[in-house]
Amino acid sequence: MILILGPPGAGKSIQARLLDELGKVQWLSIGKILRDSIDTLPKAMSDQMIEGELIDDNLVSQALEAAIATKDNEPVILIDGFPRRESQVAWLESYLAKTQRAITKIIHIKLPEELSVERLRKRGRLDDNEQTVRKRYAQYEGEVLRVIEVFGGEGVPVHEINGDNTIENIHNQILESI
Ligand code: AMP
Numbered sequence: 001m002i003l004i005l006g007p008p009g010a011g012k013s014i015q016a017r018l019l020d021e022l023g024k025v026q027w028l029s030i031g032k033i034l035r036d037s038i039d040t041l042p043k044a045m046s047d048q049m050i051e052g053e054l055i056d057d058n059l060v061s062q063a064l065e066a067a068i069a070t071k072d073n074e075p076v077i078l079i080d081g082f083p084r085r086e087s088q089v090a091w092l093e094s095y096l097a098k099t100q101r102a103i104t105k106i107i108h109i110k111l112p113e114e115l116s117v118e119r120l121r122k123r124g125r126l127d128d129n130e131q132t133v134r135k136r137y138a139q140y141e142g143e144v145l146r147v148i149e150v151f152g153g154e155g156v157p158v159h160e161i162n163g164d165n166t167i168e169n170i171h172n173q174i175l176e177s178i
Helices: 012-021 030-036 043-050 057-069 086-099 113-123 130-153 167-177
Strands: 002-005 026-029 077-080 105-110 158-162
Touching: 002 012, 002 130, 012 026, 012 077, 012 105, 012 167, 026 030, 026 057, 030 057, 030 077, 057 086, 086 130, 105 130, 105 167, 113 130, 130 158, 158 167
Parallel strands: 002 077, 002 105, 026 077, 105 158
Antiparallel strands: none
16 A cells, blocks of 8 residues: 655645556545545534544544455555544554555655645635644644654655646656656
């Protein structure tokens, strides 16, 4: 499995979708899964999503496990948006051990906060106002960077990409590395 991580607006999902369309990966976006089922979530959780807050680990990991179970063995699964905090790393590591899978690479798309805010101002998703974007950026800096560090420390190759670039340029950089 490959992880694609980065701050809001870095272009994780668009890159993941392009790779999926090419048949290079099977894209699995935990944010998309949650948004698609937002009407069935308890109100407290859908409110958290709209506010740009991370939601309950158990719910997210169960949704992820169920989604992985629907995928084939090939091509490689590309997980977009998970893990986002250390407790989720612990869950993922036990899941990997149980299912004899491994994280073979991390694609880390970087973007400065001001660009993240500027890009998402134009996107207009429900959770894309400036305040929630800054909150999500802070989570990235406070928690996601630590997640990347943990996997890197375990020897997982981390491919760092400057997200302040065209979609095509980033796509080509990723293609060279996977
Ligand atoms: P994304 O589409 O990746 O930007 O995620 C949108 C929202 O879904 C986040 O702001 C969270 O509310 C929720 N979410 C996505 N991934 C996770 C995760 N790994 N843990 C907890 N909440 C998540």
